[in-house]
Every structure is written in structure tokens, then in C-alpha cells.
Amino acid sequence: MLKVLVNVVLLITVASTVETQQASTASSTNERPGNCNSNSAQLDRVRNEASAGIEKGEVIIAIARLGKGETSRELNGRRLYSVQAYLSKRAGLPEKAIVAGEGVRAEGYGRVELYVGGKLLNVLFAKRNEILCVECCGIDENYYLYRREKKRRPGSGMKLRS
């Protein structure tokens, strides 16, 4: 419940920030999806930049936004999961220091924006309808997070064998 509340508050309070910062985001970053290597390196940079503030109670805010041609909000969830998992399980940040939410649709590629101390620090772009790879190298395709997003056929839900 608390998580939902946090997300709702974030959507309200961050939406305007996200809108106003989009221009600077677009102009200040290379708007191309990175690969597993560059994504993990950039998340390490976010960890390094944020760690001092986190000790004082600050948080990293991760905002996922769908890109052009993307419809499934599940993509946002998966991308945020990858970022949160890396920052907490690989980069050693406390989970409570990472707050995730969804923003409005972005122009161009889908993305996860990372705010530290109220400022946009980094943007990770994702290829259309793909998640963010943050594991280097040789991702495990069997891990569901890394499977390609597939359209589900009607009535094709999982069936239990009798």
C-alpha cells in the first residue's frame, strides 16, 4: 500500500519535473540505447554520485517512461526492476534508498531516468519493446527479465497439466 502511495505521489510531483526536464535530457545525453556494459557502468556512476547523499537520507528516484511504439506498461516495470536490482544487489545500495515510479510517455526511446538530489543525473535508454540489460556479460536468456516482450495470444494462458 505504501509503495502504491509513493508511486502515486511521485507521479503527481515528478510529472511536472519530468516534463520540464525532458528538453534538457534530450539535449544533454546521447539518446541511444546502451548495451549491458555501458548501462551497468552508468549505474555504478549513479551509485558513486548518490552514496554521500544517501547517507544523509536522500534517495535515488528512478522514473520509467515508455517510448515511441511501446504500449505495455510491463516494460516499465521490468526496466525499473533491472535498475533497482542492480543498484541494490550489485552496487550495494540499500533498497529503501531507491524509489521507483512511472512517468508520462517520452519521445523517442523508452527510458529510465535517474534523479539524485532532485536533479536528473542519468538516463538509460532501451531499445523498442526490450528491457534494460544491466548484467555484463552474457546475459541469461532463461531469466524471464531478459526475455523479449512477446504478444500474448488470447486464451494462451498457462495451463496446468492434469
Place this chain on the structure above:
Amino acid sequence: MTPDNPDFDPSSILTDNERQGLAAWEQRVQNTLDEASAGASDPAPAHESNAPEHSGGESAEPGEHTDSGGDPELPAHETTPQKPIPSNAVTPNYTPEMAACDRNIAAIFGGSGAVAAANGFEPPGLSSKYPGYRGDVVGANGQIYPGHLTYSAHIYGNTEGTGSGDLYVPAGGRRTSGPSPTDAVVTFYYSQLGSQSNVTLAVFHVGDYGISSAGTRVRIGTIGGRGGGEDPSYVHSHIEIYKGNVRLPALNARAGLRINPASVFCK
């Protein structure tokens, strides 16, 4: 002020990061020149000669490539990285010994101008969107989280991470797999490599793969192959070393097999 103006300062058109990278490069060139001029007592320093004395493989002697004496002439930027270091970093200082080890590894695997990051610190000239520190950190729970560079030594063509270059492995190994389709990984088995015996050397992001002898090393391709060259500001290859003859282990099996490359070539 224009380029036609004799008073034109070329560095005035650079960003702060570019200027920092240029300064780092100039300092590195100066270091090389200084060490070359003082090299009468050391006719084949590893970073100048691409370590021709490094035989690696079966003939490698443990600690053969160690430059354990460090380098008291290291410039400040090499011992004091400008990018933020997390307060919970296990090794927050880039010591002369670390720098010497990185030079040693660059000389083993890279060509002229190559730079290695095998001791937790990226080269200082990398783009500002990339970190300086990628070593181990201590979590709030006391657990140590291994940094990416702890078990994965990066090889760059230059200190800015923008260049490619020749990529080598020590002689004496036997190719056991690769290049793989996604990250161009090539594995080699060594009965002896540096200080370790019975290990697999995995080289990731090998470009233009092709084997050719190069003295005591073997040229295997170029830096920045698939998976390591898509971002022009982060062009690299990297090496990992695993216990045994295991080719490329599954991702979840690697943690238990990895050996810190710095411990193999610098201790």
C-alpha cells in the same frame, strides 16, 4: 579568437571533461618520455615494449610481470581520481602499486597506447557519464559487493575509452571456444598463466578475431568488439579468468570460478 589567430588556444574549445582527458593523456605521454629517458637501467619496461619479456602461458613464472615497486613519479590525477568515490569503497585510493599493475596488464593484453583498469578504477579520461570507481563496496549490511572491475579487467585503446587497438593474449594458451555470438567472447586454456595454473582466460568483446603470432604474445584481434564497442565513448574489451578448463561458464556459475586478474598478473 580563431584557429588562424596565433594566440588561439585549442583547449578553449574543449569541454571540462575533454580538457581533463587531454591533460591526462599529455601527462601519460610525459611519463612515458620520462621513463624512457630514465630507462637505461630498465631496457624493456613493460608499458613501452608491450611486455615482450612477458611469456605468459606455460612458460610464465609466477609474478613475472609484477612491477611491485610502484612508481613514485605518478601524476596526481592517477592517485587522486576526480570523479566521486563512494564513501563505502573498499579501496578508495588509487595507489602507485595499482597504477603499476594496470600498466602491466595493459602491456600484456593491449597494443601501443592501451590502458587497463584492473584495480577498481576506470581511466580518468572516460566520459563524465561513466564512473571513476568500480571496485568493491561495503553494503549497509556489512556485506562486500564485488565491483565490476574486480573480476573483469578492462582494456581500452586509450585513456578516454574512445579508441580501439590491437588485442593480445599471452602465448602458451589453447583456444577452447569462441568467438561467441553476443559478446564475442574467446576462451583460452592455460596450464600456467601468471601466478596461476590450470585456468581459463576469457576475452570479451574481441573485434576482428584472428590469431597471429606476435613474439611472446598472440594477437587475437582488436579492442572493442561486439558488446564492447557500441558506445564510442566506452570502447573496450575485458578479460576474466576462471579456475580450470571450463570454456565460458554459465553466468550464474562464474562467480564461484573467477580469479581476480590483478592477482594473477601483479602478485
